[in-house]
Amino acid sequence: MTQNSLRNKVQNNRNDSRDNRGVHESRPHRKLEFIKDDIKEFIKSLPYEEPHYSSNKNVKYLDTEFGSVANIHRIFIDIRPEYKSEVNYHFFSKIFKEFNIKFKKPKSDICETCENFKTQISNAKKLNTSQIEISKLENDLKNHEIESKKFYELKKQLKSSTLNDSSQAVICYDFMKHLSLPITKTNLEYYLSKISIHNFGIHDLKSNKATMFLYSENYAAKGPNEVISCINYYLNSILDKNVKQIHIFSDNCYSQNKNKYLWAFYDHLVKIGKFDKITIYYPFPGHSLMEIDGDFGKIEINRKRTDKIYIPNQYIQLIKNSNLKNPYNLVYVNYPLNHNLKNDGIPIIKVKNYKKGFSQILKSKLNFCSNVKIVEFVKNDIKICVNLREPCNTSLEIYKNSDMNEIFEIINNLENAYNNYLPIKRNKLFDLHRLLKYTILPDNTIFYDTFYSNESPTSNINRNFLHNYIIKQNQSNSNKMSKK
Numbered sequence: 001m002t003q004n005s006l007r008n009k010v011q012n013n014r015n016d017s018r019d020n021r022g023v024h025e026s027r028p029h030r031k032l033e034f035i036k037d038d039i040k041e042f043i044k045s046l047p048y049e050e051p052h053y054s055s056n057k058n059v060k061y062l063d064t065e066f067g068s069v070a071n072i073h074r075i076f077i078d079i080r081p082e083y084k085s086e087v088n089y090h091f092f093s094k095i096f097k098e099f100n101i102k103f104k105k106p107k108s109d110i111c112e113t114c115e116n117f118k119t120q121i122s123n124a125k126k127l128n129t130s131q132i133e134i135s136k137l138e139n140d141l142k143n144h145e146i147e148s149k150k151f152y153e154l155k156k157q158l159k160s161s162t163l164n165d166s167s168q169a170v171i172c173y174d175f176m177k178h179l180s181l182p183i184t185k186t187n188l189e190y191y192l193s194k195i196s197i198h199n200f201g202i203h204d205l206k207s208n209k210a211t212m213f214l215y216s217e218n219y220a221a222k223g224p225n226e227v228i229s230c231i232n233y234y235l236n237s238i239l240d241k242n243v244k245q246i247h248i249f250s251d252n253c254y255s256q257n258k259n260k261y262l263w264a265f266y267d268h269l270v271k272i273g274k275f276d277k278i279t280i281y282y283p284f285p286g287h288s289l290m291e292i293d294g295d296f297g298k299i300e301i302n303r304k305r306t307d308k309i310y311i312p313n314q315y316i317q318l319i320k321n322s323n324l325k326n327p328y329n330l331v332y333v334n335y336p337l338n339h340n341l342k343n344d345g346i347p348i349i350k351v352k353n354y355k356k357g358f359s360q361i362l363k364s365k366l367n368f369c370s371n372v373k374i375v376e377f378v379k380n381d382i383k384i385c386v387n388l389r390e391p392c393n394t395s396l397e398i399y400k401n402s403d404m405n406e407i408f409e410i411i412n413n414l415e416n417a418y419n420n421y422l423p424i425k426r427n428k429l430f431d432l433h434r435l436l437k438y439t440i441l442p443d444n445t446i447f448y449d450t451f452y453s454n455e456s457p458t459s460n461i462n463r464n465f466l467h468n469y470i471i472k473q474n475q476s477n478s479n480k481m482s483k484k
């Protein structure tokens with residue numbers, strides 16, 4: 001089959017859903033199937049984002065930096081130039097559509113409720129639905145918008161009403177969208193998975209000072225243990241000692257900020273009298289823009305201006321430079337985030353296993369959690385409310401049986417959550433190894449070695465192979481550089 005006829009077939013495919021299978025000789029058809037398989041293989045290998053609210057497990061999310069299907073098609077042709085004439089955009093995008101892939105917008109831009117109402121309204125208008133029903137939908141949308149603004153109003157109001165009261169703090173926190181490493185600016189980079197650097201940030205709304213907890217994805221995970229460990233350090237070492245009451249604004253991510261472990265931790269702080277009252281406010285998902293996002297935005301702008309990033313220290317420097325007026329407090333999680341893993345003066349906290357400790361005393365399942373908008377911790381009670389406009393009146397029981405001594409015992413004997421670096425998926429290690437060929441690392445860089453330190457013993461051969469390969473590549477790269 002000539003390339004022309006193949007192209008014709010590709011183009012026919014667009015308009016003609018009938019399959020020509022068996023009409024022509026079988027070999028060209030097989031070739032086409034091979035090409036399709038290669039495209040599918042490539043699409044499967046793209047680095048998808050972890051779902052944040054995981055509303056639909058079948059949808060895969062790609063970072064918006066991939067831009068568009070056209071851009072991904074271009075990347076495919078870059079790495080498989082032999083398909084340049086055969087795989088045009090339409091052919092590629094048709095296969096791409098089979099995968100149910102969405103480009104992930106910043107999470108603050110998407111609200112399922114808003115989207116749902118808007119779709120219903122536009123459908124109702126198309127279908128000539130009665131004006132009464134359309135008005136009802138429009139009214140529901142308007143009410144939802146008013147309701148969702150309450151989160152912002154409360155935040156603003158608490159910030160100003162507590163401004164001169166040093167016993168009250170107003171904070172918000174969240175994880176930043178991860179920072180990737182290394183950034184080589186090669187074409188390869190777009191479809192290889194990279195190392196994620198995590199940043200959990202806490203912003204004090206009254207002083208406008210933010211604290212960033214930074215770690216590599218193999219230092220710790222992104223769950224309740226990490227969130228509680230960071231908050232624990234913040235409350236003990238950074239927050240003003242006069243504070244007795246805290247107002248917290250946070251998004252609804254269950255695995256991080258809205259779970260029984262975090263609630264048990266806050267409850268404990270009030271029970272022991274460290275604070276008189278702690279209140280958490282949760283927004284409607286998608287209406288959760290907070291001051292900490294502004295801090296992350298500054299880092300993001302600075303990151304986009306930076307050309308190549310080979311070692312984590314560069315991110316640390318970049319974050320330090322992102323807000324010179326009111327510099328961020330930086331804290332490392334579990335290990336130093338630099339090329340030689342040496343103490344560089346930035347404090348390091350250890351992630352404790354709160355989840356394991358608290359599991360012994362907490363109920364296995366809590367009802368109502370997803371709708372909860374306010375959780376209030378007072379001396380002898382946890383109260384919840386499903387509406388940001390109303391006072392908390394319903395008590396929430398999170399313990400199997402609340403024996404105070406048990407909780408003290410657990411808190412005082414928490415284990416470290418990890419004894420070693422976390423394992424990284426094999427394909428990511430291979431991708432990393434390919435990317436490291438394009439990096440120039442300073443002497444005594446051992447940061448990347450930590451990714452190979454937790455491999456199973458059976459993979460020693462591979463590990464040594466990869467490791468030596470990387471070292472050789474780096475040496476030859478730096479030789480090339482020094483000759484220039």
Ligand SMILES: [Zn+2]
Pocket residue numbers: 111112113114115144148284286287
């Ligand atoms: Zn909404």
